Amino acid sequence: MNSPKQAENFNSLLAECIQETMVSLLSRQVANAVYERLEKDYSISKDELPSHLDKLLLILEETFGHSVDVIGRAIAKSFYAKLGFDLSRLPREDLVYCAEKAKRMLKSS
Amino acid sequence: MRATHLIALVVAVLVAVTYFALQSSGWILVAVTDVMFVLGSGACSILAFSAGSRWGFRGKIGIVHSGIFLGVFSWFVSDVAYLIYEVVLRITVSFPSLPQTLFLVSYVAIALGLLQFLWVFRGGLRRIWVLAAVGIGALMFCLGCVLLVGPLVASGVDVFVKAFYVAYPILDLVLFVFALLMVFAFSGGKVTKPWVWISLGLFLRVLSDISLGVGQLQGWYYSGHPIEIIQLCAYIGFALGLDEERRAFLA
Numbered sequence: 001m002n003s004p005k006q007a008e009n010f011n012s013l014l015a016e017c018i019q020e021t022m023v024s025l026l027s028r029q030v031a032n033a034v035y036e037r038l039e040k041d042y043s044i045s046k047d048e049l050p051s052h053l054d055k056l057l058l059i060l061e062e063t064f065g066h067s068v069d070v071i072g073r074a075i076a077k078s079f080y081a082k083l084g085f086d087l088s089r090l091p092r093e094d095l096v097y098c099a100e101k102a103k104r105m106l107k108s109s
Numbered sequence: 110m111r112a113t114h115l116i117a118l119v120v121a122v123l124v125a126v127t128y129f130a131l132q133s134s135g136w137i138l139v140a141v142t143d144v145m146f147v148l149g150s151g152a153c154s155i156l157a158f159s160a161g162s163r164w165g166f167r168g169k170i171g172i173v174h175s176g177i178f179l180g181v182f183s184w185f186v187s188d189v190a191y192l193i194y195e196v197v198l199r200i201t202v203s204f205p206s207l208p209q210t211l212f213l214v215s216y217v218a219i220a221l222g223l224l225q226f227l228w229v230f231r232g233g234l235r236r237i238w239v240l241a242a243v244g245i246g247a248l249m250f251c252l253g254c255v256l257l258v259g260p261l262v263a264s265g266v267d268v269f270v271k272a273f274y275v276a277y278p279i280l281d282l283v284l285f286v287f288a289l290l291m292v293f294a295f296s297g298g299k300v301t302k303p304w305v306w307i308s309l310g311l312f313l314r315v316l317s318d319i320s321l322g323v324g325q326l327q328g329w330y331y332s333g334h335p336i337e338i339i340q341l342c343a344y345i346g347f348a349l350g351l352d353e354e355r356r357a358f359l360a
Binding site: 023024025026027028029030031032033036037061062063064065066067068 | 164165166167168169170171226229230231232233234235293294295296297298299300301
């Protein structure tokens with residue numbers, strides 16, 4: 001992933017997976033409320049989210065406690081599936097680690 | 110139909126059959142039905158704790174689960190107290206007493222848990238849903254008023270005691286409206302189903318508490334009256350909801 005265009009595609013795909021997973025697991029209303037809080041508390045828009053995954057995880061943890069691990073893993077699983085990578089080969093790390101790892105894997109491919 | 114739903118249905122039928130079969134059994138009826146209440150609220154307490162443990166007691170949802178566990182556990186303690194009073198000590202429970210006060214505590218715990226969660230997601234709740242939940246609650250409130258006001262006026266019991274008869278259905282209604290809002294907040298997600306069952310359980314509790322209030326005020330209610338089946342079915346609804354919550358997307 002060397003060009004800005006690739007980085008943009010990477011981010012938009014990740015943002016799409018975050019949205020899809022939150023809607024399917026939690027609901028559209030909950031996803032919207034999470035986006036609203038990100039915007040209000042950290043001035044982070046939905047599109048900027050892939051660069052601020054730590055803040056997303058923070059808000060999800062404040063709301064859903066340790067279930068954030070499951071939500072993060074589900075987002076990572078959907079993201080890796082769309083990229084054609086196998087998430088099961090990775091250790092059980094958080095979403096930030098999985099996203100960084102995917103970025104590196106894309107760069108080296 | 111899932112196995113748990115089938116078990117719940119069988120339990121509900123068995124409860125109803127037991128009630129009607131034991132109607133002329135006097136003290137045995139009181140003992141058996143009191144034990145059924147203890148088992149019902151006990152099972153709900155275990156499932157509430159299990160759901161809380163699976164989701165974790167941290168975060169806003171952790172407070173919801175803590176509130177539900179504390180509330181349901183208060184029901185259990187209250188049912189145990191009823192059992193001790195009626196079966197062990199053979200004393201008729203006066204109104205209001207320790208078990209009934211414990212029931213009131215449960216409302217506070219559950220309501221606070223749900224309210225703080227809904228407050229976070231208030232932005233995601235559409236006004237039409239809030240209006241629908243409040244509207245359903247208002248309709249049930251009117252039904253409660255129609256059924257309870259007459260017996261309340263006609264009854265010669267103390268005003269303080271009358272307040273208890275009114276407090277239960279109203280507090281049940283508040284919880285029911287909150288639970289409906291939880292259904293709306295999670296609608297479309299994988300966590301909707303538990304809240305549908307919990308709402309059903311609370312709906313049955315509203316009906317049950319109105320019926321019990323009317324029965325006690327008019328003097329036809331006795332411990333072991335078939336009207337209690339509604340309350341036991343409320344426990345079954347609650348248990349199904351808590352079991353679904355336990356299994357939700359964390360499986």
